[in-house]
Amino acid sequence: MVFELLKESYVILEQTLTLAISYFTNPGKRINLMYLASSMIIAYWVFRTTSVKSSFLKYLFPRKIWLSKSALIDYSMFGFNSLIKIIFIGPFVIFGFYLAFYANEFFLVSFGFPKYTLGMGQTLLLYTIALTVVNDLSSYIIHLGMHRIPILWEFHKIHHSATTLNPLTQYRIHPIELMINNIRSILVFGLITGLFDYLSAHQIDKMVFLGVNVFHFVFLLLGANLRHSHVKLKYPRFMEYLFISPFQHQIHHSDNPDHFNKNLGSKLAIWDWILGSLILSNAVGKIKFGIGTSNSNYDSFVNNLLNPFRNLVKPLLKSLKVTNYNDQ
Ligand SMILES: [Zn+2]
Numbered sequence: 001m002v003f004e005l006l007k008e009s010y011v012i013l014e015q016t017l018t019l020a021i022s023y024f025t026n027p028g029k030r031i032n033l034m035y036l037a038s039s040m041i042i043a044y045w046v047f048r049t050t051s052v053k054s055s056f057l058k059y060l061f062p063r064k065i066w067l068s069k070s071a072l073i074d075y076s077m078f079g080f081n082s083l084i085k086i087i088f089i090g091p092f093v094i095f096g097f098y099l100a101f102y103a104n105e106f107f108l109v110s111f112g113f114p115k116y117t118l119g120m121g122q123t124l125l126l127y128t129i130a131l132t133v134v135n136d137l138s139s140y141i142i143h144l145g146m147h148r149i150p151i152l153w154e155f156h157k158i159h160h161s162a163t164t165l166n167p168l169t170q171y172r173i174h175p176i177e178l179m180i181n182n183i184r185s186i187l188v189f190g191l192i193t194g195l196f197d198y199l200s201a202h203q204i205d206k207m208v209f210l211g212v213n214v215f216h217f218v219f220l221l222l223g224a225n226l227r228h229s230h231v232k233l234k235y236p237r238f239m240e241y242l243f244i245s246p247f248q249h250q251i252h253h254s255d256n257p258d259h260f261n262k263n264l265g266s267k268l269a270i271w272d273w274i275l276g277s278l279i280l281s282n283a284v285g286k287i288k289f290g291i292g293t294s295n296s297n298y299d300s301f302v303n304n305l306l307n308p309f310r311n312l313v314k315p316l317l318k319s320l321k322v323t324n325y326n327d328q
């Protein structure tokens with residue numbers, strides 16, 4: 001019995017380690033070595049435009065950022081979330097494919113065979129655009145909810161409690177947020193894939209398995225890793241109305257209340273622009289990252305993991321105490 005349990009734990013740990021390492025080799029992941037390298041090249045270009053006197057390596061890898069307490073929490077959270085993915089999320093990814101199948105069936109039953117079927121090229125282009133736009137819009141809506149709904153903010157705060165940014169800060173999210181994000185992406189993938197499977201008379205399954213998403217690839221290649229970094233890459237003013245630049249995401253992490261709930265977009269800035277939550281890079285000077293005064297409560301891995309639950313239970317306990325006191 002004990003032996004079986006040990007064996008099972010060993011298998012899970014081995015899978016977790018393999019998953020964590022695969023983030024650096026999987027071309028679909030942001031921290032793939034290829035994208036880290038392209039981000040370094042772009043960072044060098046930014047470095048050349050600054051007045052920093054030190055060497056490029058010192059500029060890019062300061063100990064006070066990469067070995068800060070905040071960064072160590074990022075690294076632990078990345079490892080822990082890999083474990084959560086293996087146990088709680090991996091087994092459910094298949095639901096995206098089920099959902100695609102049922103969505104396709106639903107369209108067939110509701111509308112019959114489409115009168116016009118999309119060709120291979122049209123499908124590839126429109127499917128990629130639809131997946132990118134719907135993914136981006138749904139991420140924006142979830143992110144807005146995370147900032148506006150107090151219960152969700154307690155969980156999202158973990159991402160914002162980072163006081164230094166490095167590419168792994170992307171994965172400094174509470175496991176509850178990780179699950180919400182994964183449910184969102186499984187739903188979007190399933191529904192959009194089912195729709196295009198219907199519109200293209202089943203050509204889509206061949207493409208889905210190819211995993212082609214040229215827009216995501218370009219986004220990752222063009223310095224996506226600099227979003228969570230100290231490298232202030234800004235886009236030309238007009239472009240920042242359309243695409244969120246790395247510095248615009250850094251503004252999203254600013255501890256200045258003027259910047260709270262701003263620049264919530266992932267790739268596209270248009271949602272922020274439409275809803276009035278967009279800040280352009282040139283409107284902002286020096287920034288500090290974090291959530292301000294309550295940051296000290298988030299200075300350990302365990303606190304980041306447990307604080308959302310503590311903060312949600314606290315008012316409940318308080319109200320119970322008041323009720324008890326009134327009863328006496
Ligand atoms: Zn946020």
Ligand SMILES: [Zn+2]
Pocket residue numbers: 159169170228249253
């Ligand atoms: Zn972030």
